[in-house]
Amino acid sequence: MQAKPSHYCEGQARLDPGPGFFRPDSRPARDCGVLLLRWMAEQQAATEPLVVLDGLAGCGIRALRYGLEAHATEIWANDADPDRLPLLQRNLSALSGARCSAITIQKLLAQCAADEQRFALVDLDAFGAPMALVPWAIEAVRFGGILYLASTDGRSFTGHDRTAAVRRLGAAARAQPCSWELALRLQLGAIARSAWSLGRGIRPLLSFSDGRTFRTAVQVLRSPAPAEEQLFGVQGYCHSCGSHRGVSLLRWRELGACACGAEPVISGPLWRGALQDVAVLERLLQMEEPGSPLLAPTSRRLLQRLQADDGLPAEASDLADLARQLQGGPPKLKDLLARLQQGGWRAQASGIAAGQFRTDAPWPEVFAAAKAG
Numbered sequence: 140m141q142a143k144p145s146h147y148c149e150g151q152a153r154l155d156p157g158p159g160f161f162r163p164d165s166r167p168a169r170d171c172g173v174l175l176l177r178w179m180a181e182q183q184a185a186t187e188p189l190v191v192l193d194g195l196a197g198c199g200i201r202a203l204r205y206g207l208e209a210h211a212t213e214i215w216a217n218d219a220d221p222d223r224l225p226l227l228q229r230n231l232s233a234l235s236g237a238r239c240s241a242i243t244i245q246k247l248l249a250q251c252a253a254d255e256q257r258f259a260l261v262d263l264d265a266f267g268a269p270m271a272l273v274p275w276a277i278e279a280v281r282f283g284g285i286l287y288l289a290s291t292d293g294r295s296f297t298g299h300d301r302t303a304a305v306r307r308l309g310a311a312a313r314a315q316p317c318s319w320e321l322a323l324r325l326q327l328g329a330i331a332r333s334a335w336s337l338g339r340g341i342r343p344l345l346s347f348s349d350g351r352t353f354r355t356a357v358q359v360l361r362s363p364a365p366a367e368e369q370l371f372g373v374q375g376y377c378h379s380c381g382s383h384r385g386v387s388l389l390r391w392r393e394l395g396a397c398a399c400g401a402e403p404v405i406s407g408p409l410w411r412g413a414l415q416d417v418a419v420l421e422r423l424l425q426m427e428e429p430g431s432p433l434l435a436p437t438s439r440r441l442l443q444r445l446q447a448d449d450g451l452p453a454e455a456s457d458l459a460d461l462a463r464q465l466q467g468g469p470p471k472l473k474d475l476l477a478r479l480q481q482g483g484w485r486a487q488a489s490g491i492a493a494g495q496f497r498t499d500a501p502w503p504e505v506f507a508a509a510k511a512g
Contacts, residue, residue, distance in 0.1 A: 149200065150433045151207040154230040156198045159223060168264070168354055169201055170438035171345060172287055174423040175356055176209035176260050179285055181422075183259070188212045192251070192258045192279060194244045195265055197223070199230040205260075206234040208433055215258075219243045248275035257281035268292035268307040270326075274333040280359040285344065288330065293351030296322035298406060313404035315376040316457035317383070319348040320414075320491045324374070324453070326353050327410035331371060340364050345445055346414040348491060370412035374454060375403030381464045382502035383454035385411055398502065414450025415490070421446055448490030451497070458494045461509055470512040472496060478508040 147156045149166060150173070180189050190213040193202040202216035213236045216227055221241040231237040240247065244263070251257070252275060261280050263269060268290050280286050290296065295303035297318035304312035308325050309332075315321060323346045334341045340363035344356040374385040375394050379401035386394045388408050397403050424442050427434035462469035472488060476496060479486035484500035498505060 147200075150204055152200055152203045154198060154200055154203055155226060156200070157223065157226045159197060159220070159226075161198055161200070165264075165349065165352070166435050167438040167441045168289065168349065168352075169204060170434050171354075171356070171423070171442070172201060172260075172262060173204050173208045173433070174426055174442075175285055175287065175344065176205055176211060177426055178419060178422055179259050180209065182283065188259075190258045191215070192247075192261045193217065194247060194261065194263050194276075195219075196227055196239075197264070199227045199239075201262055201264065202237065203231055203234065205262075206231070206237060211259075212236055214238065215240070217242060217244065217247050244272060245275070248272065248279055251275075251279045258284060260285045260287060262287045264289045266291050268295060268303075270307055270329050273330055274337065277330070277334050277337060277339065277359055282339075282361045283358065285356055285358055286330070287354075287356045288326070289352055289354045290326060291352050293322070296325055296353060297351075310408055311406055313376065313406045315383075315404070315406070316381075316460040317455040317489075317492065317495055319353070320450075320455045320489065320495070321374070321406055321409070322353045323348060323355060323414060323491065324409040324411070325406070326355055327357070327412075327414070328371060328408050330355065330357055331367075331410055332408075334359065335363055335368070338362060340367055342416065343410070343412065343414055343450075344416050344419050345442075346450070346491070347441060347445060367412075370410060371408050372411040372453075373405050373407030374409060374411075375405050377401050377403045380502065381456070381460045383456055385454050387411065411453040412451075415445050415448065417446050417449050445490040448487055448497070450490075452485070452499045453497075455489045455491065455495045455497045456505065457492075458496070461505070464506065465509055469494075470509045474512050475505075475509055478511060479505065482508065 189211045191211045193216045196216040196218045205211045215238045217240045224241040228239045294300040298312035298314035340360035342358040346355045369387045372387040377397040380399040458469040476486040486498040489495035
């Protein structure tokens with residue numbers, strides 16, 4: 140049996156991943172975090188410290204890269220497992236501004252609130268559904284700072300455990316073909332609700348899924364944007380004809396029955412605004428030249444895909460599901476989008492999942508464009 144390597148290299152970081160859970164495949168998420176912190180440094184005054192909280196640090200690779208590649212001035216790396224603390228301390232020993240601890244994330248965030256300590260970036264790479272942490276995490280982000288949140292609760296977030304979705308998200312979640320996007324919008328909806336309860340607003344910077352891990356980065360604003368609550372709504376999916384429709388929670392009665400006469404299944408409340416800030420993503424792509432060792436090719440492709448899809452309109456559709464309605468093979472996505480655009484409709488490929496698209500065209504127009512191929 141081949142021995143596990145004692146050190147792992149990624150970007151400028153070289154560290155011992157240790158015996159605990161560590162996923163090399165999650166590098167794109169870490170690359171995005173480094174670029175987001177660099178972007179954050181551009182937005183703030185030069186004299187303002189770039190302070191980071193890595194609340195669920197594991198072996199410390201995120202914290203180490205924030206220090207080496209984004210030049211964070213102070214880093215607090217925490218993992219609840221006290222047995223992992225010596226590994227975390229060794230891996231971060233090269234960072235002069237690093238602080239390591241081994242307490243539960245709940246106690247850590249409560250301590251930050253009590254001390255009124257706030258950060259430029261709070262990174263919670265969580266396992267399961269960390270929604271109970273979100274209000275405390277938002278409180279730990281300074282105005283204009285970033286909350287970078289991950290969850291791995293694929294069953295409840297995608298509508299495959301409806302009871303758990305109600306308990307963990309305070310929302311209805313019904314299984315549908317575009318389940319990854321549904322999960323991201325439910326997660327963003329929970330973040331927005333927590334921010335509003337604290338009198339703050341959010342600006343989604345990027346949202347994506349790698350497998351059943353759902354990742355969201357939002358900028359926390361001093362107050363909500365005008366009419367931001369209108370982006371909080373519900374989404375309907377019709378199993379009969381395959382159409383997706385949504386509406387603001389303030390006008391939820393307008394959703395009604397589907398045009399085909401069937402009753403849609405309803406998910407929400409969820410976020411119906413943009414999933415990405417394409418201008419920010421464009422800047423992130425400019426920060427690293429192609430071929431740079433700090434940005435993996437898979438990370439660049441991810442950012443390019445997200446930069447081409449802001450997430451609007453809020454409802455995505457699935458080619459395979461459309462093919463089911465057509466009772467034949469799916470149309471080519473490029474051709475379908477071109478026909479819809481020629482008809483004067485907005486249409487683009489989804490950056491969240493392959494084989495999915497979004498358009499403001501009524502579903503009969505989509506069906507006709509698909510059959511025309």
